[in-house]
Amino acid sequence: MRAAPPGFMLSRVTMDPVVRAAIDAANKNDLAAFLACFTEDGVVDDWGREFRGAQRITEWSDNEFIGKKVSLDVTEVDERDGETVVTAQVGGDGFHGPSHFSFRVEGDKVARMTIRA
Template sequence: MTTPDPIRRFVEATNAGDTEAFLDNFTADALLSDWGRSFRGRDEIATWNQSDNIGVQSHLSIVRIAPVNGTYQVRIAVKGNGFNGEGDMTFTLDGDLISSLVIT
């Protein structure tokens, strides 16, 4: 399956360490939930990005992706100075942007 553009850009921005491009992938009121910790809107997502993503030099690789009931289930491999290993991300898209990202 071809990776939808917002998810592809999410990975590319993370890997490039480009915070502005990363945040530009989200709707203004997007929700990011990371194992029960919730971040709403770009300002809060920017905080998560600094503590758990670009701020710890994460590098992401898509292992697999599948559409499921209007969302995309993505298995991601992560390397960097934070979490290392594989995890699942569920993306909900609103047009060309991410409206919800749930990490489990």
């Protein structure tokens, strides 16, 4: 587990490059770049609600993520059971608060991103 020091920068934390790309795309509010991080049948699981494929992920993101100008202030990165787990303080115009984002990567793409408290 790697905890980030106060005032840390994401660039100082080591994580899977595709996970970093997804986090960076979200923080830039760049939907196209975010979608490009996923496999063709990639899934976002947002508290048990699953969104599979680019169209469904886009609909979810427009309403709850990038469309809400999300910001993810990463505080911790861990590897658990073959997944990268990112703890972040979420900001923007939607949900605010801490969340855990688990990323399952297949090859060089995210196959599944699961969001939990």
